Amino acid sequence: MASTAPTWTTEGEHGLTQDNLRLLLDNRIAVIRIPGFATLAECKSFTEAARTGNIKYYSVAKRIGYIGMAQFEYRWGRQKEDFFAAVPQADRDLVDVVQRCTFDPLQRLIDRLQAVWPNPVHVAREDLGSYYAGIIRFAGEGVDLHVDWAPVNSPHYAIGRIDGQLGWNFFAEELQSGGETTVHNAPWDPEVDEEEIPQSYGLSRELVEGAPKAVYKASAGDVVIFNTRNPHEIAGGTPQPGGSRISIGSFVGRMPDGELVLWS
Numbered sequence: 001m002a003s004t005a006p007t008w009t010t011e012g013e014h015g016l017t018q019d020n021l022r023l024l025l026d027n028r029i030a031v032i033r034i035p036g037f038a039t040l041a042e043c044k045s046f047t048e049a050a051r052t053g054n055i056k057y058y059s060v061a062k063r064i065g066y067i068g069m070a071q072f073e074y075r076w077g078r079q080k081e082d083f084f085a086a087v088p089q090a091d092r093d094l095v096d097v098v099q100r101c102t103f104d105p106l107q108r109l110i111d112r113l114q115a116v117w118p119n120p121v122h123v124a125r126e127d128l129g130s131y132y133a134g135i136i137r138f139a140g141e142g143v144d145l146h147v148d149w150a151p152v153n154s155p156h157y158a159i160g161r162i163d164g165q166l167g168w169n170f171f172a173e174e175l176q177s178g179g180e181t182t183v184h185n186a187p188w189d190p191e192v193d194e195e196e197i198p199q200s201y202g203l204s205r206e207l208v209e210g211a212p213k214a215v216y217k218a219s220a221g222d223v224v225i226f227n228t229r230n231p232h233e234i235a236g237g238t239p240q241p242g243g244s245r246i247s248i249g250s251f252v253g254r255m256p257d258g259e260l261v262l263w264s
């Protein structure tokens with residue numbers, strides 16, 4: 001079996017509290033939303049800054065623009081050293097955007113998490129250096145079914161030791177219609193040899209058939225957090241004229257000592 005039995009005890013969206021964060025890390029609840037994380041003016045400031053940033057594109061069928069980097073890009077045939085060597089440039093690309101923006105979404109999110117979590121919350125790091133956190137995405141065409149689960153995706157990194165993985169996204173610009181995210185409660189549990197890193201993007205629909213699901217709206221101004229071990233996908237939609245679905249986010253993992261670490 002590539003996935004395990006459903007784990008949610010309740011569906012729907014919940015507020016950000018220590019209990020709910022723990023329940024989300026344990027995959028007991030579906031979604032945490034922070035409504036009004038940023039004002040309309042802050043959203044506008046962020047989208048304007050992001051649009052003029054160093055935007056790159058993933059080579060997948062659906063066009064996804066991004067600023068920053070993803071550790072996931074280094075999962076196959078790349079040295080760990082290469083990943084950590086690429087972090088400073090990605091950091092500079094993010095700083096360039098944030099400096100032209102009226103607020104820092106990543107720092108605000110860390111502060112919000114730290115306000116409810118008893119242990120330290122910080123960007124992930126290990127001997128070789130600091131990870132990158134805060135990928136900006138332009139994903140108006142949607143994103144295919146995938147999972148993000150470091151113990152399987154990144155077993156040779158410190159983040160491979162987490163026991164729960166969340167993804168948070170702040171939405172700065174929403175589509176006119178569409179763009180919902182569907183989270184399927186079919187926690188990923190692929191059978192793989194220790195050294196093998198399986199495909200985790202463009203997953204088969206069989207994996208989520210019959211599983212409970214939660215659909216959330218990517219509303220501008222809000223942060224939404226969910227457990228990324230659940231297969232999830234983003235619907236395409238109709239942008240506002242000249243617009244997109246613009247977000248910034250990262251993963252949040254719980255280390256064995258209870259600290260929360262962030263990376264993208």
Ligand SMILES: O=C(O)CCC(=O)C(=O)O
Nearest residue numbers: 148167169181228247249
């Ligand atoms: O933008 C979203 O709603 C979810 C993006 C995603 O796949 C993730 O944060 O892991």
Ligand SMILES: [Fe+2]
Nearest residue numbers: 147148167228
């Ligand atoms: Fe994801």
